[in-house]
Amino acid sequence: MERGRIDVESLAGGIDLQATVESGQSYLWDREDGRMYETTAASGGEAWYWTTVRVDGDPEVVRVRQTDGTLEWAASFDAADTLHTLLGLDDDLPAIRATAPGDSVVEEAYDAYWGMRIVRDAAFPSLISFICSAQMRVARIHGMQQALRREFGEPVEFDGGTYRAFPTPEALSGASEADLRELSLGYRAPYVKRSAEMVADGEADPDAARGMAYEDAREHLTQFVGVGEKVADCILLFSLGYLEAVPLDTWIRTTIAEFYPDCERGNYVDTSRSIRETLGGEYAGYTQTYLFHYLRSGGREL
DNA sequence: TAGATACCTTATAG
């Protein structure tokens, strides 16, 4: 086992680990005290979180928590670099915020969760978890990913415990639609199976979107079953590092109607371009994520 | 091509 500490002061803008992990960006982390999503207050203060990642194809375990002034971690490998990537620790928050509009609602959102960062989940788990996100609440989406790990994930021994990695494309494509419906995936079950088959068979690869121009990358991802424009934007933002992506979900649509009505253009692509520009362009997805979390957690009535 | 509708399941509101 390896351990380490990351000095919060070394991160531009600091870090709010709970907000980063419990804001509906990633569904791949678990909170060890079992109180994930229970409260929105700072009750998650020093809770440990864990996830698995693949290093050279092998599943490894990472645990992390935030204590006074540090991000403390323990892992089955040297996880410092991985954590920087996964949790967006190298993003310059003050510089990003400076590109956002100065609206009161935007300012309130950044103030409320200052330190929240955009995650970079692995592409396949991100693809599957956002396919599952359609018409579903945050806590249940997370529950579905736990169930997928439990039923189809490879066991990983670490520090005296047994963890389960997120299932591989092969493992999920091997599941039956009925198996997946047993896990309460509902109509998403065949989408998950078919998209996993596409990856397992080499027919399509979510990682292949890396490096494409933003809108081309979004188009590339919509070839997966169960992936429309909104889910594609989630994968681009929360996995592939396209920080300009603004997923047009129910919350941001309400926000547009309320605060940026001129951005509503009647179709996804054009509305997306408009709100992206309004939210500052290059880092519009960051501001979207702060707005989403702030409004969803009841920061301001809509 | 734009618009309407069905779709699984569960938690919460009324």
Place this chain on the structure above:
DNA sequence: ACTATAAGGTATC
């Protein structure tokens, strides 16, 4: 208690 509604939408017609 019981029904209606909504949940980080997509596929299909």
